[in-house]
Amino acid sequence: MPDAAPHALPDAAHHSLSQPTQAEVALAHQFDSLEQQRDATTLGMWVFLVTEVLFFGGLFTVYSVYRSSYPEAFAAASHELDILLGTINTVVLITSSLTMALAVHAAKVGQRKALIAFLVVTMLLGSAFLGIKSVEYYHKFVEHHVPGPGFQFEQEYFRHAQLFFSLYFMMTGLHALHMVIGVGIMLWMVAWAWRGTITAEYYSPIEISGLYWHFVDIVWIFLFPLLYLLGRHAH
Amino acid sequence: MSSTVLSPPRHYLNDGYGVKSWLLTRDHKRIALLYLAGVTFFFFVGGAMAVLIRLELATPPGDLVSDETYNKLFTMHGVMMVFFFLIPAIPAVIGNFLVPIMIGAKDLALPKINLLSWYIYMVGGLFTLYALIAGGVDTGWTFYAPFSTASSTTNVIPTALGIFITGFSSILTGLNFIVTIHRMRAPGMTWFRMPLFLWSIYATSLINVLGTPVIAITILLVAAERLFHFGFFNPALGGDPVLFQHLFWFYSHPAVYIMVLPAMGVISELVAAGCRKPVFGYTFVAFASLAIAVVGFLVWGHHMFVAGESVYAALIFSILSFIVAVPSAVKVFNWTATMYQGAVSWETPMLYAYGFIGLFTIGGLTGLFLAAIGIDVHVTDTYFVIAHFHYIMVGGTIMGYLGGLHFWWPKMTGRLYNEGLAKVSAVIIFVGFNLTFFPQFSLGYLGMPRRYHAYPPEFQVLNVLSSAGASILGIGYLIPMIYLMWSLRYGRLAGSNPWGAVGLEWTTTSPPPTENFETTPVVTWEAYDYGSTVEGHVA
Amino acid sequence: MRTDSAHHIIPTRVYYTIFGLLIFCTFLTVQISFLDLGPLNAVAALGIAVFKATLVVLFFMHAWYSPRLTWVVVLGSVFWLGILLAMTMTDYVTRVWRTYG
Numbered sequence: 001m002p003d004a005a006p007h008a009l010p011d012a013a014h015h016s017l018s019q020p021t022q023a024e025v026a027l028a029h030q031f032d033s034l035e036q037q038r039d040a041t042t043l044g045m046w047v048f049l050v051t052e053v054l055f056f057g058g059l060f061t062v063y064s065v066y067r068s069s070y071p072e073a074f075a076a077a078s079h080e081l082d083i084l085l086g087t088i089n090t091v092v093l094i095t096s097s098l099t100m101a102l103a104v105h106a107a108k109v110g111q112r113k114a115l116i117a118f119l120v121v122t123m124l125l126g127s128a129f130l131g132i133k134s135v136e137y138y139h140k141f142v143e144h145h146v147p148g149p150g151f152q153f154e155q156e157y158f159r160h161a162q163l164f165f166s167l168y169f170m171m172t173g174l175h176a177l178h179m180v181i182g183v184g185i186m187l188w189m190v191a192w193a194w195r196g197t198i199t200a201e202y203y204s205p206i207e208i209s210g211l212y213w214h215f216v217d218i219v220w221i222f223l224f225p226l227l228y229l230l231g232r233h234a235h
Numbered sequence: 236m237s238s239t240v241l242s243p244p245r246h247y248l249n250d251g252y253g254v255k256s257w258l259l260t261r262d263h264k265r266i267a268l269l270y271l272a273g274v275t276f277f278f279f280v281g282g283a284m285a286v287l288i289r290l291e292l293a294t295p296p297g298d299l300v301s302d303e304t305y306n307k308l309f310t311m312h313g314v315m316m317v318f319f320f321l322i323p324a325i326p327a328v329i330g331n332f333l334v335p336i337m338i339g340a341k342d343l344a345l346p347k348i349n350l351l352s353w354y355i356y357m358v359g360g361l362f363t364l365y366a367l368i369a370g371g372v373d374t375g376w377t378f379y380a381p382f383s384t385a386s387s388t389t390n391v392i393p394t395a396l397g398i399f400i401t402g403f404s405s406i407l408t409g410l411n412f413i414v415t416i417h418r419m420r421a422p423g424m425t426w427f428r429m430p431l432f433l434w435s436i437y438a439t440s441l442i443n444v445l446g447t448p449v450i451a452i453t454i455l456l457v458a459a460e461r462l463f464h465f466g467f468f469n470p471a472l473g474g475d476p477v478l479f480q481h482l483f484w485f486y487s488h489p490a491v492y493i494m495v496l497p498a499m500g501v502i503s504e505l506v507a508a509g510c511r512k513p514v515f516g517y518t519f520v521a522f523a524s525l526a527i528a529v530v531g532f533l534v535w536g537h538h539m540f541v542a543g544e545s546v547y548a549a550l551i552f553s554i555l556s557f558i559v560a561v562p563s564a565v566k567v568f569n570w571t572a573t574m575y576q577g578a579v580s581w582e583t584p585m586l587y588a589y590g591f592i593g594l595f596t597i598g599g600l601t602g603l604f605l606a607a608i609g610i611d612v613h614v615t616d617t618y619f620v621i622a623h624f625h626y627i628m629v630g631g632t633i634m635g636y637l638g639g640l641h642f643w644w645p646k647m648t649g650r651l652y653n654e655g656l657a658k659v660s661a662v663i664i665f666v667g668f669n670l671t672f673f674p675q676f677s678l679g680y681l682g683m684p685r686r687y688h689a690y691p692p693e694f695q696v697l698n699v700l701s702s703a704g705a706s707i708l709g710i711g712y713l714i715p716m717i718y719l720m721w722s723l724r725y726g727r728l729a730g731s732n733p734w735g736a737v738g739l740e741w742t743t744t745s746p747p748p749t750e751n752f753e754t755t756p757v758v759t760w761e762a763y764d765y766g767s768t769v770e771g772h773v774a
Numbered sequence: 775m776r777t778d779s780a781h782h783i784i785p786t787r788v789y790y791t792i793f794g795l796l797i798f799c800t801f802l803t804v805q806i807s808f809l810d811l812g813p814l815n816a817v818a819a820l821g822i823a824v825f826k827a828t829l830v831v832l833f834f835m836h837a838w839y840s841p842r843l844t845w846v847v848v849l850g851s852v853f854w855l856g857i858l859l860a861m862t863m864t865d866y867v868t869r870v871w872r873t874y875g
Binding site: 028029030031032036039040041043044047048050051052053054055056057058059061062065066069070073147148149159160162163166167169170174 | 335340341342343344345346348406410411413414415417418419444445446447448449451452453455456459463464465466467471472473474475478481482750755
Binding site: 039042043046047049050053054057058060061064065068069083087090091094095097098100101102105108109207210211214215217218221222224225226229230232233 | 783784786789790792793796797800803804807808809810811815819820822823826827830831833834835836840841843844847848850851852854855858859862863866867
């Protein structure tokens with residue numbers, strides 16, 4: 001329940017389209033307190049993540065249907081993915097989640113330099129992930145595992161392996177797109193932190209960016225076993 | 236309405252002039268009007284398609300347009316009406332305007348996101364319109380695979396992209412409403428003091444947030460299949476076209492509740508105000524809204540009884556489809572009980588409310604027929620289904636929308652419309668609607684398939700009745716456009732509470748000030764507190 | 775679960791501990807995948823993934839320290855995904871024919 005006390009600056013608190021510069025005018029006019037604003041924007045990001053769960057969830061559904069229908073073909077196709085690169089990428093992404101959490105922490109205690117440093121490291125790790133992904137995609141292209149006219153695979157599993165790789169590219173591609181957006185958001189947050197917009201009172205932009213970033217990490221936590229670890233023991 | 240009613244000196248409509256003050260507004264009330272312009276435009280595009288369809292179907296041979304063109308007509312009719320009118324109309328117009336006011340807030344939680352929602356909606360709509368103008372799309376609004384993914388040579392991807400973009404508008408609006416209702420209620424406005432319209436909007440927003448992403452990914456899968464030949468729905472690669480239908484209907488069935496729940500919310504408000512009584516069984520109606528939203532996600536397979544899903548899955552979906560009717564029925568009973576021994580009025584919004592209750596009941600009952608697999612096998616993909624869903628969407632949602640528009644028009648604009656013309660239009664709409672769609676139940680039962688531009692001569696009489704009804708309905712929709720626009724300039728001033736209704740929106744001026752209230756209200760009375768003795772609260 | 779969401783500061787050692795657990799679980803799931811456990815392979819892999827995701831949600835995303843509404847939102851999204859998966863799979867596992875492709 002919002003408290004009824006009116007905030008101190010009725011009209012000056014009205015946002016312009018550019019970023020606020022002081023914590024006092026960071027309060028938007030529709031809110032009665034910074035706490036209400038923080039609660040509302042955090043809830044908003046959580047609700048947005050719900051939509052992302054269902055968005056990726058559709059792909060997981062497609063995966064479940066075909067994995068259960070064509071287990072051997074999927075295992076054989078999965079075996080063609082590079083487990084070393086996949087594992088490295090998993091570690092990279094988990095580490096970036098750590099640095100993101102540390103960035104939020106730095107924001108809450110007002111350590112501007114640490115905040116910027118952790119944000120930059122998170123961006124670097126995210127970019128490293130995307131770099132390694134590109135290498136993997138290149139390998140798939142060279143090995144003729146890209147679905148379409150040039151696709152090549154052992155005869156027994158030809159059709160269904162193509163389905164696996166369609167899912168592989170669709171799921172990791174969508175994930176990579178979310179990573180790119182995430183890196184963009186980090187850049188924006190670095191700019192805000194640099195400008196001194198983020199303070200120990202007004203840090204919710206960092207917090208909700210962190211929620212988004214962790215979510216993208218969680219998607220990969222599921223993608224990795226589903227795509228890479230299926231056929232390891234069989235061959 | 237005394238002759239000494241004055242317009243408030245400062246309100247949201249004169250708080251800043253010029254195109255920029257509208258296109259860059261953060262005010263939820265102005266954004267509601269921006270949406271009003273958008274949904275009205277797309278409604279008439281979809282309506283134009285309907286006119287051509289009914290014109291073609293007035294004679295048995297396919298003599299007005301080719302079969303391919305006819306496919307494009309009903310596709311665009313469905314796409315425009317479903318995605319660009321029915322889904323956004325009540326939430327984005329009436330909801331946007333009222334949600335903050337009804338909870339006593341100054342605006343939604345995220346006003347800039349609200350404006351972004353509108354821009355996304357317009358971009359998506361114009362994109363889809365482009366697809367129409369550039370040659371159209373012929374897959375039906377349901378764009379089933381493998382026709383949409385492998386065979387159709389029309390503008391599938393631009394249309395799909397337009398719908399994909401607009402989906403984000405639904406998601407952001409739903410998100411905004413959820414956050415607002417949770418976090419921005421005025422002091423004393425507990426959940427169970429909220430008007431039932433807000434419960435409906437909240438339930439609708441849950442569906443928006445949970446369902447829309449699934450159609451978004453489905454659209455991407457269709458586009459990927461068309462572009463990259465991925466094969467998710469292609470049997471040649473081991474894909475299953477029915478999987479498309481699972482993903483599509485997982486959203487599109489709850490989507491019909493996105494369309495009808497807000498209308499039900501409007502009806503609750505109209506019935507309470509029209510009968511000057513609290514809605515009977517408030518708690519039941521509130522929970523029924525949530526139940527419809529939840530159970531509505533469990534029934535999508537009833538669109539696929541003959542598509543190839545397993546008979547066991549069909550059984551489960553059928554049983555759940557019977558269950559989902561229960562909360563809707565609870566609402567109809569409660570509205571009726573509210574009217575019992577109430578001071579029933581015959582003003583225009585109430586005419587729409589009565590129309591809704593009757594027509595929604597018919598539509599809902601025929602839905603139960605379709606939920607029974609034995610019947611569905613015979614009437615699926617016939618005009619029976621078309622009649623069923625038009626009874627709900629047009630007889631239900633559009634009546635609710637028009638009723639709400641008329642009820643809150645004085646609040647939104649500060650003006651009264653011509654009551655005589657409005658009553659006549661409501662009756663014309665009711666008559667035209669029934670003449671259009673009731674014969675279609677018979678047509679479907681007799682076996683006329685849907686989406687056919689030509690039919691055997693023995694169906695002509697019923698088709699002619701339907702087309703005649705459509706022309707009457709069209710006129711009925713045009714008249715309000717005229718008198719509502721006219722009232723903006725020449726209508727009598729409304730005053731803050733022309734209906735004598737109870738609700739926070741009626742305690743502020745018409746039109747309201749930009750920040751909605753002079754001071755934040757503190758709520759100490761229950762919803763629909765007619766005949767109240769609470770200190771300071773005048774019913 | 776703590777609901778004193780005065781947005782108190784979580785000590786960084788919590789983050790490092792969770793990080794260590796996540797890396798360990800990653801190592802574990804890769805090693806298990808090289809063993810042939812039949813259907814248990816999928817159970818183990820998904821179980822570990824769920825455990826890792828739970829750690830991220832609870833501690834990196836601060837759900838452990840968040841209001842009850844956040845929990846409802848998180849569990850609700852998982853439940854809804856469950857509806858999509860379970861009811862779709864109900865169709866596929868009960869089909870008598872499996873020759874659609």
